[in-house]
Amino acid sequence: MSLHAFDVIREKRDGNELTDEEIRYIVQGAARETIPEEQLSAWLMAVFLRGLSLRELDTLTTAMRYSGEVLDHAGLGRRTVDKHSTGGVGDKTSFLAAPLAAAAGLADPMISGRALGHTGGTLDKLESIPGYRTQLSLAEMRQVLEQCGASIVGQTKNLVPADRKLYSLRDRTATVESPYLICASIMSKKLAAGLNALVIDVKTGSGAFLRNEDDANFLAALMAATGERAGTKTVAILTDMSQPLGRFAGNWVEIQESMALLRGERHPLSEDVREISLVLAGWMIHLGGKAASADEGRAVAEAKLKDGSALRIFREMVVAQGGDVQALDAGEAFHQPRFRRVFHAPKSGYFTAADCTKVGWAVQRLGAGRERAGEPVEAHAGLEMHAKLGMKIEAGQPLATMFAEDEARLIEPEELLREALAIGDAPVQPPPLVRRIISEENKNIFLKSAQRT
Amino acid sequence: MSLHAFDVIREKRDGNELTDEEIRYIVQGAARETIPEEQLSAWLMAVFLRGLSLRELDTLTTAMRYSGEVLDHAGLGRRTVDKHSTGGVGDKTSFLAAPLAAAAGLADPMISGRALGHTGGTLDKLESIPGYRTQLSLAEMRQVLEQCGASIVGQTKNLVPADRKLYSLRDRTATVESPYLICASIMSKKLAAGLNALVIDVKTGSGAFLRNEDDANFLAALMAATGERAGTKTVAILTDMSQPLGRFAGNWVEIQESMALLRGERHPLSEDVREISLVLAGWMIHLGGKAASADEGRAVAEAKLKDGSALRIFREMVVAQGGDVQALDAGEAFHQPRFRRVFHAPKSGYFTAADCTKVGWAVQRLGAGRERAGEPVEAHAGLEMHAKLGMKIEAGQPLATMFAEDEARLIEPEELLREALAIGDAPVQPPPLVRRIISEENKNIFLKSAQRT
Numbered sequence: 032m033s034l035h036a037f038d039v040i041r042e043k044r045d046g047n048e049l050t051d052e053e054i055r056y057i058v059q060g061a062a063r064e065t066i067p068e069e070q071l072s073a074w075l076m077a078v079f080l081r082g083l084s085l086r087e088l089d090t091l092t093t094a095m096r097y098s099g100e101v102l103d104h105a106g107l108g109r110r111t112v113d114k115h116s117t118g119g120v121g122d123k124t125s126f127l128a129a130p131l132a133a134a135a136g137l138a139d140p141m142i143s144g145r146a147l148g149h150t151g152g153t154l155d156k157l158e159s160i161p162g163y164r165t166q167l168s169l170a171e172m173r174q175v176l177e178q179c180g181a182s183i184v185g186q187t188k189n190l191v192p193a194d195r196k197l198y199s200l201r202d203r204t205a206t207v208e209s210p211y212l213i214c215a216s217i218m219s220k221k222l223a224a225g226l227n228a229l230v231i232d233v234k235t236g237s238g239a240f241l242r243n244e245d246d247a248n249f250l251a252a253l254m255a256a257t258g259e260r261a262g263t264k265t266v267a268i269l270t271d272m273s274q275p276l277g278r279f280a281g282n283w284v285e286i287q288e289s290m291a292l293l294r295g296e297r298h299p300l301s302e303d304v305r306e307i308s309l310v311l312a313g314w315m316i317h318l319g320g321k322a323a324s325a326d327e328g329r330a331v332a333e334a335k336l337k338d339g340s341a342l343r344i345f346r347e348m349v350v351a352q353g354g355d356v357q358a359l360d361a362g363e364a365f366h367q368p369r370f371r372r373v374f375h376a377p378k379s380g381y382f383t384a385a386d387c388t389k390v391g392w393a394v395q396r397l398g399a400g401r402e403r404a405g406e407p408v409e410a411h412a413g414l415e416m417h418a419k420l421g422m423k424i425e426a427g428q429p430l431a432t433m434f435a436e437d438e439a440r441l442i443e444p445e446e447l448l449r450e451a452l453a454i455g456d457a458p459v460q461p462p463p464l465v466r467r468i469i470s471e472e473n474k475n476i477f478l479k480s481a482q483r484t
Numbered sequence: 485m486s487l488h489a490f491d492v493i494r495e496k497r498d499g500n501e502l503t504d505e506e507i508r509y510i511v512q513g514a515a516r517e518t519i520p521e522e523q524l525s526a527w528l529m530a531v532f533l534r535g536l537s538l539r540e541l542d543t544l545t546t547a548m549r550y551s552g553e554v555l556d557h558a559g560l561g562r563r564t565v566d567k568h569s570t571g572g573v574g575d576k577t578s579f580l581a582a583p584l585a586a587a588a589g590l591a592d593p594m595i596s597g598r599a600l601g602h603t604g605g606t607l608d609k610l611e612s613i614p615g616y617r618t619q620l621s622l623a624e625m626r627q628v629l630e631q632c633g634a635s636i637v638g639q640t641k642n643l644v645p646a647d648r649k650l651y652s653l654r655d656r657t658a659t660v661e662s663p664y665l666i667c668a669s670i671m672s673k674k675l676a677a678g679l680n681a682l683v684i685d686v687k688t689g690s691g692a693f694l695r696n697e698d699d700a701n702f703l704a705a706l707m708a709a710t711g712e713r714a715g716t717k718t719v720a721i722l723t724d725m726s727q728p729l730g731r732f733a734g735n736w737v738e739i740q741e742s743m744a745l746l747r748g749e750r751h752p753l754s755e756d757v758r759e760i761s762l763v764l765a766g767w768m769i770h771l772g773g774k775a776a777s778a779d780e781g782r783a784v785a786e787a788k789l790k791d792g793s794a795l796r797i798f799r800e801m802v803v804a805q806g807g808d809v810q811a812l813d814a815g816e817a818f819h820q821p822r823f824r825r826v827f828h829a830p831k832s833g834y835f836t837a838a839d840c841t842k843v844g845w846a847v848q849r850l851g852a853g854r855e856r857a858g859e860p861v862e863a864h865a866g867l868e869m870h871a872k873l874g875m876k877i878e879a880g881q882p883l884a885t886m887f888a889e890d891e892a893r894l895i896e897p898e899e900l901l902r903e904a905l906a907i908g909d910a911p912v913q914p915p916p917l918v919r920r921i922i923s924e925e926n927k928n929i930f931l932k933s934a935q936r937t
Contacts, residue, residue, distance in 0.1 A: 041658035044532065072522040073657035076529035079497065204526035205494035 036060060036070040043077040051090045058094035062193040068200060075197065075206040083211040085256055085478070091211075092257050095219035098193035102140060102169065102225040107176060109138040112319040114311050115221055116232040117213075117250075118150035118240055120391040121275035121416075124232065125153050125183065126289035127308035127336070128315060130344035133180025134335035135312075135328075137319040140176055141183045142190070142224050146400035146408060149238070149391025151280065154185050155399075159283035159410035163354035179348045191220050202404075210246065214253040218261070228264040228318030230311050231255075235466060236273030238387025244269075244466075251469040252477035259471045264318040269466040270307055274385040274420050277304035281399040281413015281434065287362050293342040300419060303464055309333055310465055325468075368411040368434035372441045374448045379426040382418045383455035390414070390451050393444035397435045409436045414444075420461040424454055489513060489523040496530040504543045511547035515646040521653060528650065528659040536664040538931070541706065542713050544664075548672035549714070551646035555593060555622065555678040560629060562591040565772040567764050568674055569685040570666075570703070571603035571693055573844040574728035574869075577685065578606050578636065579742035580761035580789070581768060583797035586633025587788035588765075588781075590772040593629055594636045595643065595677050599853035599861060602691070602844025604733065607638050608852075612736035612863035616807035632801040644673050655857075663699065667706040671714070681717040681771030683764050684708075688919060689726030691840025697722075697919075704922040705930035712924045717771040722919040723760055727838040727873050730757035734852040734866015734887065740815050746795035753872060756917055762786055763918055778921075821864040821887035825894045827901045832879040835871045836908035843867070843904050846897035850888045862889045867897075873914040877907055 034056045042049055057074060060066030083091065104111050114128050129139040143165075146152035154165045165185040167175065175182035194216050201207045201216075221229055233251045234240070241247045251267030258265025278300035279288045291298065292305050313322070313329030322328035335341045350356050358365045394400055398412030415432040418424060431448055435441050469477060487509045495502055510527060513519030536544065557564050567581045582592040596618075599605030607618045618638040620628065628635035647669050654660045674682055686704040687693070694700045704720030711718025731753035732741045744751065745758050766775070766782030775781035788794045803809050811818045847853055851865030868885040871877060884901055888894050922930060 037656065037658055040529075044529065044658055067656070068520075068522040069525040069653055069657055072526040073529045073659060076493075076497065076526045077533070080530070080533045200522055203490065203520070204523055205490050205497050206526060 036066045036074070040070060040074045040077060043074060043081055046081045048084050049087055054087060054090045055094045058091065058098055058193045061196040062098035064196065071197065072200050072204045075201055075204060075212065078211060079206045079209040088211055088214060088253065088257055089260050092215045092218045092222065093261065095191055095193045095215055096222045096261070099191055099223070100187070100189040101223045104138065104140065104176075104225050107138055109136060109180065110227040110319045111140055111225060112137045112228040112230070112315040113139050113141055113221060113224065113226050114230045114232060114315060115217060117234050119234045119272040119276060120149065120151065120238045120387050120394060121277045121280035121285065121304070122151065123156065123277060123285040123289045123304060124308040124311055126286065126345060127292060127305070127341065128312040129181040129183060130293070130341040130348070131308070131312035131332045131335050132315040132319065133344045134340040135316045135319070135321045135331050137180065137315065137321060138176050139181040139315070140172060140224050141181065142186050142220065143183055144186070145404070146395070147404060148400070148402065149388045149395060151282075151285070151394065151400060153183060155408045156282045156285050157183060157354075159286055160349055161355040161358050163349060164352050167352065175348060175351045178351055179344050181344060181348050182352070183348070186220065191223050194219055208240070210250040210253055213250060214257055218254055218257045222258070222261050222263060226263050228315065229258050230314045230318065231265065231267040232307070232311060233267050233269045234272035235269050236271050236387060236462065237385060238272035238275070238391055248467065248469065248477040252474040255469050255471060255474045256478065265471075266314050266318060267469040268310065268314065269469070271462045271464050271466060272387055273462055274387055275390055275414070275416055276307065277301050279413060279415050280390070280394045281397070282408060282410050283366055284413040284415065284434065286359070287366060290359060290362055293336070293345055295337060295339070300416060303419070306464055309336070366411060368436060370435045370438045370441060372433045372445065373429045374431045374433065374445055376424045376426055376428050376430045376454060377449070378454050380424055380454040380456050381458045382420055382422045382424050382452070383457070383459045384453040385420060386451040389447050393433070393447040393451065396440060396443045396447065397433055398437065398440050412436060412440070421459050423458070489519045489527070493523060493527045493530060496527060496534055499534045501537050502540055507540060507543045508547045511544065511551055511646045514649040515551035517649065524650065525653050525657045525659075528654055528657060528665065531664060532659045532662040538709060541664055541667060541710055545668045545671045545675065545710050546714060548644055548646045548668055549675045552644055552676070553622075553640070553642040554676045557591065557593065557629070557678050560591055562589060562633065563680045563772045564593055564678060565590045565681040565683070565768040566592050566594050566674060566677060566679050567683045567685060567768060568670060570687050572687045572725040572729060573602065573604065573691045573840050573847060574730045574733035574738065574757070575604065576609065576730060576738040576742045576757060577761040577764055579739065579798060580745060580758070580794065581765040582634040582636060583746070583794040583801070584761070584765035584785045584788050585768040585772065586797045587793040588769045588772070588774045588784050590633065590768065590774060591629050592634040592768075593625065593677050594634065595639050595673060596636055597639070598857070599848070600857060601853070601855065602841045602848060604735070604738070604847065604853060606636060608861045609735045609738050610636060610807075612739055613802055614808040614811050616802060617805050620805065628801060628804045631804055632797050634797060634801050635805070636801070639673065644676050647672055661693070663703040663706055666703060667710055671707055671710045675711070675714050675716060679716050681768065682711050683767045683771065684718065684720040685760070685764060686720050686722045687725035688722050689724050689840060689915065690838060691725040691728070691844055701920065701922065701930040705927040708922050708924060708927045709931065718924075719767050719771060720922040721763065721767065722922070724915045724917050724919060725840055726915055727840055728843055728867070728869055729760065730754050732866060732868050733843070733847045734850070735861060736819055736863050737866040737868065737887065739812070740819060743812060743815055746789070746798055748790060748792070753869060756872070759917055762789070819864060821889060823888045823891045823894060825886045825898065826882045827884045827886065827898055829877045829879055829881050829883045829907060830902070831907050833877055833907040833909050834911045835873055835875045835877050835905065836910070836912045837906040838873060839904040842900045846886070846900040846904065849893060849896045849900065850886055851890065851893050865889060865893070874912050876911070
């Protein structure tokens with residue numbers, strides 16, 4: 032019996048469970064472009080509004096994973112682990128977690144993305160290092176992995192082509208924010224990278240895509256369930272994104288902050304990113320079999336940070352991928368934006384709230400990010416924060432410094448910061464950095480409580 | 485503030501009411517093809533699953549109505565009325581109702597459709613009259629209306645182009661069966677025809693698109709509400725479609741049966757179509773202001789049937805539109821299908837049930853209809869029924885006679901009839917022909933009870 036896209040759309044429209052064959056038919060039709068866009072779009076909206084069962088989600092994720100080439104790390108001699116973030120502002124944890132996991136004897140084949148909207152992109156940050164190549168062939172990536180244990184690259188054309196098609200349609204048809212479709216998109220790409228273990232950093236708070244905590248829990252549980260069923264040990268960690276992570280947000284400035292941390296330097300405003308990086312790396316090391324618990328993994332990670340081995344691995348990876356290690360080591364001295372402007376506190380009080388999405392847009396407007404896929408970004412644009420939530424603030428003290436290559440680009444970000452950063456009268460307690468761990472053990476609580484109708 | 489299709493899709497996706505401006509933007513984008521198909525399709529699926537408020541439905545219908553040219557009957561000197569059917573098997577009421585209304589001093593500018601799937605098409609039936617032209621210019625149609633008071637034509641390219649686009653997408657994306665989208669599609673075209681009054685024949689039962697009676701009531705109430713708000717007196721009449729209407733189903737055979745009725749001939753198997761035609765015409769005459777009630781309108785219609793004036797008008801219209809009136813008058817003598825085959829009752833008992841959709845498919849497979857838009861149809865293919873629900877049946881008596889131009893086309897219909905026509909042991913009461921009248925007065929009952937979530 033031959034399948035028709037029309038019938039599969041109708042079934043999902045009516046809230047029925049699709050068969051594995053029907054789901055594979057849609058995914059292949061997307062990858063091979065044999066199902067027209069209007070039918071794929073109607074199907075995506077039906078999935079958005081009707082949801083998927085866990086079995087449907089597994090089948091969708093697996094079919095997408097195998098819609099193109101998949102990575103195979105046989106013979107590498109190391110277990111493969113990775114971390115993935117749902118997207119934030121100032122989130123540079125990859126530059127610490129990947130070399131930390133590698134330093135512990137694991138391999139991290141990290142396929143990363145670019146800045147979009149209010150969130151930064153790992154590839155754009157790495158490309159602010161002169162010469163760093165993010166577009167490696169699979170053979171080149173394998174070489175870097177063998178040499179360093181970590182390689183951070185961009186997605187190749189042939190990896191998960193079904194997601195490229197479906198994501199482009201979701202982006203045009205308002206079907207992005209479905210937990211099911213987000214899960215299938217993320218997990219298909221991560222699973223195609225051939226991982227033994229995966230740690231997902233699900234952001235919550237004012238800078239996250241999913242601001243509602245129930246939604247974030249549900250997505251986290253879906254990803255944990257989908258990863259585990261596919262044979263990849265998976266843990267989702269809900270972390271705070273109610274203010275930018277660390278001291279800097281942008282491209283080069285984030286590399287610079289990461290290098291400082293890798294060198295063992297401490298700064299009060301970098302403590303949060305250091306902590307989350309160690310937690311993520313601890314889980315990667317634990318799930319990768321190099322520590323009996325996540326806490327032990329964290330201790331291993333901290334030791335690898337302190338003994339300089341993570342720094343050595345990151346430097347080696349940059350060199351192996353063509354990056355200028357002298358610029359890298361120069362740190363702040365290499366940061367030469369053409370324009371800087373300080374944003375001062377309008378009054379005295381306590382730093383009580385940040386609209387972190389607005390801060391992210393300020394970073395984007397400064398030139399560090401992009402509004403639409405394909406736009407260029409500036410390596411040295413970005414933001415330095417001078418305060419964290421809860422701190423006492425004096426009127427006129429610097430709250431943030433903006434960096435841009437064009438003076439006109441300072442105007443809108445200044446306005447955005449004025450709207451985003453609130454000074455109040457009473458002190459507040461900032462939210463905990465790690466809100467929750469969702470794993471195979473407790474995922475069902477969140478699948479049940481948040482299951483959509 | 486400029487509108488974006490993306491935002492309008494998202495609003496409807498989230499179950500919010502759209503503004504008039506947003507709805508007009510979508511309709512114009514469909515008509516002018518400035519919104520791409522994938523976005524229109526996602527919007528259609530969101531509307532399918534989220535529904536529309538009555539205000540949104542009004543705005544959608546009105547925007548579609550005015551998306552192209554509209555008919556204007558100023559100076560015609562007659563009030564304009566029309567009937568529309570949601571589609572059935574053997575439904576030839578238009579060939580009686582239009583000349584009956586015209587005979588009562590009204591004008592019926594009837595823009596009809598073609599056979600599709602299990603339902604027949606008024607245009608295909610008329611085109612079985614040699615020479616009959618269904619594609620008239622607006623000026624030609626006006627001339628026929630002035631001369632005869634009725635003109636039955638096909639849709640021009642410029643009438644409601646938004647519906648042409650949206651319907652084609654609905655047909656591909658499984659978004660046809662939405663009461664809101666059905667209502668907007670039908671009513672936009674009927675309102676664009678410039679009507680003072682409209683009678684809608686909503687079919688229910690096994691041969692109807694909406695088999696569930698609540699759904700049919702809801703659609704009827706939506707259409708009554710939408711017509712009245714647009715200033716066209718509108719009544720929806722739920723009629724029985726649990727068996728083919730009348731004695732014949734097909735193309736020429738339905739013209740032949742209609743001519744017999746217009747000539748005043750009676751046949752037990754044609755009584756139902758005669759009755760429904762008089763009811764529909766009665767309402768048209770009443771709403772058109774030529775009778776104080778629908779019952780009085782029915783009496784006027786019956787008089788016009790008996791005095792031969794409706795027959796005269798129908799013949800004049802056929803002549804005015806190029807049709808061969810000698811063939812028309814020849815009736816059964818002109819019916820010369822190459823192959824006939826009788827389907828005999830497999831056992832004795834009572835004719836207890838018909839799957840009227842299957843009977844419709846039998847008619848289609850015989851060559852009288854089409855599976856997909858654009859396919860040709862045979863003028864002389866079709867079916868004659870020899871029994872009505874409830875009749876006593878002897879084993880071996882003829883239940884139906886099939887007509888086809890190709891012997892091979894008889895095989896599948898015979899099988900369909902075997903499945904569709906049930907002979908049982910106990911007599912049954914056939915459903916009433918007219919199940920319910922839904923008008924401005926009682927529509928709210930059905931809007932409330934059937935409103936979807």
